[in-house]
Amino acid sequence: MDLLLFFEKGIWFGLAAIGFAILFNVPVRTLKLIFIIGAIGGLTKTLCLFIGINVILSSFAGSVFIGTISIFAAHTLHAPPMVFAIPSVIPMVPGVFAYRMMLGLMQLSGKVPENMFNQVLSNTISNGLNATFILLSLALGVAVPFLITRKETIKRINQNNKKNV
């Protein structure tokens, strides 16, 4: 893969993340970091795809990475992790898969030539399933690091147990 093209992709991932960050009205001090997190997450996904991992697992890897960095970012910049994680994960949304699925559904609901039907049907289902699973893996990937690193709440549960005893 061309190295220059790779880093160019990083810039686009970062810009898309920044756009959504501004749409969600994040604090100004977090913008720089959101750019970096979005770019790194997107590049992780691109790298996984390049190695030959399938698109669902690559998206999962990218979003887990984003979730993990945003926890550290939250500690240093004093903002909730979701402020970093949600804008940065959105550039990985499977827009084209969803669009192709819709196109397929429209074709299927209209007149399809007899010999083409099976192909259109299988394309539509494959695109739709890809879009759904990528979306799910993005949401799961962001949520998993939060679930693992919940020291505060675990501490609180222990204290409550002691009180009850």
Add this chain to the structure above:
Amino acid sequence: MSAVYNNNQIKELGNTLLKIGSLLMSSGANSRRIRTTVERISEAFNCSVELLITHRALMISVYDSDENQFHSNLKRTSPHGVNFKIVSGISKMSWKIVEERWNIEQINNELNRLISLPHYPRFVILTMVSLAGSSFCRLFGGTIMDMSVAFLATFIGLFIRQESIKQKFNPYLCVFFASFTSSIIASAFVKYAGSIQEYALSTSVLYLIPGVPLINSFSDLIDGNIMNGIVRSINGLIIAFSIALGLLLAMQIFQI
């Protein structure tokens, strides 16, 4: 350590906590965050609190430490609009309340300050989101020409959405208007300008995707707040459906 409050003080505390909860809910925090924030603040006041969180209303009962006084109340949450400045501001405030022993009046002042914080200037929002749209287009493999079409479509679509939100249309209808506008612009280019590829059309509506409801719904579901998770995911699905409807209509008009 016990704190004795009179009835009015408990009432004030309960109402402030409800205000915080409903602000968090409408600016896009998940249920776990709302619960921990409200509990953290009430602990700082030596009160225990029970909270019922739903999508459109919050219910709270506050007890003081002797359980002599208690206060229950219900509050509707205002219509949802994602605003992470409020989420992070309240999170910062909740730690300050614990560490610096704020009183209720200070909390209310800080809340009013957070609400009055300005959004980004409108032109900045429009430009940056359109730039994000064209970045999407580039990521999916578009050329410079496709990118500029995506930029234009996103810019005008987002403008329409902001205007229709100002006119207080139904939120799903606002999404539909925006998606229809964007896709009609993009599909006109795809149909009549030969060199524009379909990437321009498929990425011109991506600024509308319900990222916050879907991700929050997932984290709620995993966390055990199944009801909230389902409600949020259905909200996200309806938004996605409105986007699809607008796209579909535009594509039918241009016969793509």
